[in-house]
Amino acid sequence: MEIYFAPMEGMTPSLLRNMHSSYFGGCDKYFTPFISTNENYLLNHKEQRDVAPENNSGVCLVPQIISNSAHQTAEYLYLMYEKYGYREVNINMGCPSGCVVSKGKGSGMLRDPGKLEDFFMELEKEIRAVRPEGTFLPDVSIKTRIGFSSEDEYRKIMEIFLAHPVRQIIIHPRSRTQMYQGQVHLKEFGEMYEAFTNAGIGVVYNGDIRTLEDYEKIAEAFPKLDGVMIGRGLLRNPSLARYIKGGKQADNEEYLTYMEAILDGYCERIPSEKNVLAKVKDLISFAKDAFSGYDKGFRDMCKADSVESFRVCMRQYIRNSELNGL
Numbered sequence: 001m002e003i004y005f006a007p008m009e010g011m012t013p014s015l016l017r018n019m020h021s022s023y024f025g026g027c028d029k030y031f032t033p034f035i036s037t038n039e040n041y042l043l044n045h046k047e048q049r050d051v052a053p054e055n056n057s058g059v060c061l062v063p064q065i066i067s068n069s070a071h072q073t074a075e076y077l078y079l080m081y082e083k084y085g086y087r088e089v090n091i092n093m094g095c096p097s098g099c100v101v102s103k104g105k106g107s108g109m110l111r112d113p114g115k116l117e118d119f120f121m122e123l124e125k126e127i128r129a130v131r132p133e134g135t136f137l138p139d140v141s142i143k144t145r146i147g148f149s150s151e152d153e154y155r156k157i158m159e160i161f162l163a164h165p166v167r168q169i170i171i172h173p174r175s176r177t178q179m180y181q182g183q184v185h186l187k188e189f190g191e192m193y194e195a196f197t198n199a200g201i202g203v204v205y206n207g208d209i210r211t212l213e214d215y216e217k218i219a220e221a222f223p224k225l226d227g228v229m230i231g232r233g234l235l236r237n238p239s240l241a242r243y244i245k246g247g248k249q250a251d252n253e254e255y256l257t258y259m260e261a262i263l264d265g266y267c268e269r270i271p272s273e274k275n276v277l278a279k280v281k282d283l284i285s286f287a288k289d290a291f292s293g294y295d296k297g298f299r300d301m302c303k304a305d306s307v308e309s310f311r312v313c314m315r316q317y318i319r320n321s322e323l324n325g326l
């Protein structure tokens, strides 16, 4: 079973993906945070840097797009193959954020099944129009939730996906209303899993995998999965995928080396010290509950107002905490 590192806007740029892959490994695929399509078919500088193959060598990368336009989606599929050489593109139909949903993007696509069906019908038409004779287009995978307002909507959504040429579906078994909290709906996920795998569509589970035990529970219940996708669990414990695959858990020194490499990488790329600090403080916040016994160290890190004081505090924090619950 494969393990994918989930895309997380603001948290998983190419720097983090590359560092994760070279320090810990264990992930078979990484995904870019979503790239919003636009009518000019142009990526901004940040997106270009993030997706450029030369900045992602050594990792298997899948670009993710988010759109409410079938025409733009078709153009971006073509662009991702033609300009960057990617053979798979993921379409985000799961993002719950208000400003995304209000534009009918992300999980906003799940709100009205009729519109979702129209999107796929139009996409197939647009793909035929966009693609010059004889050229290749990347496989399409979808990252989705199981409903907009409620998990009860899963059947309608499932029927639409089943009727269209999707290679793989990554399912976060929550509704949009739940954001990233509350129970994951494994019964509904199980029905989707059976229907998709029977139809030859690959299924990936995503949600709340934080430990080897969490992984084993899912892998045993759903043995035909292509894989699992892990987000917050890998920010908290970057050795989780390696450990699941039989490698070792991170120790304090290894964790610190990784965090320092990320800190140095951000310092090289981001001119403003304040912005560097914001990035690394966000990252270490996702890891907070992996460490215990030195809460004062965490507070000191949060208060640090220069990169050098942050570095000193981070060293003390990681070295003097217990790494537990990994």
Ligand SMILES: Cc1cc2nc3c(=O)[nH]c(=O)nc-3n(C[C@H](O)[C@H](O)[C@H](O)COP(=O)(O)O)c2cc1C
Pocket (backbone or CB within 6 Å): 006, 007, 008, 009, 010, 011, 032, 033, 034, 064, 092, 094, 095, 143, 172, 180, 206, 207, 208, 209, 229, 230, 231, 232, 233
């Ligand atoms: C800060 C943050 C940013 C995210 N950005 C994206 C994104 O750009 N694209 C996407 O498909 N999902 C995004 N997600 C959702 C994650 O990919 C994943 O589905 C979610 O965190 C649940 O998985 P987990 O429980 O393993 O973390 C984001 C989640 C978080 C917490």
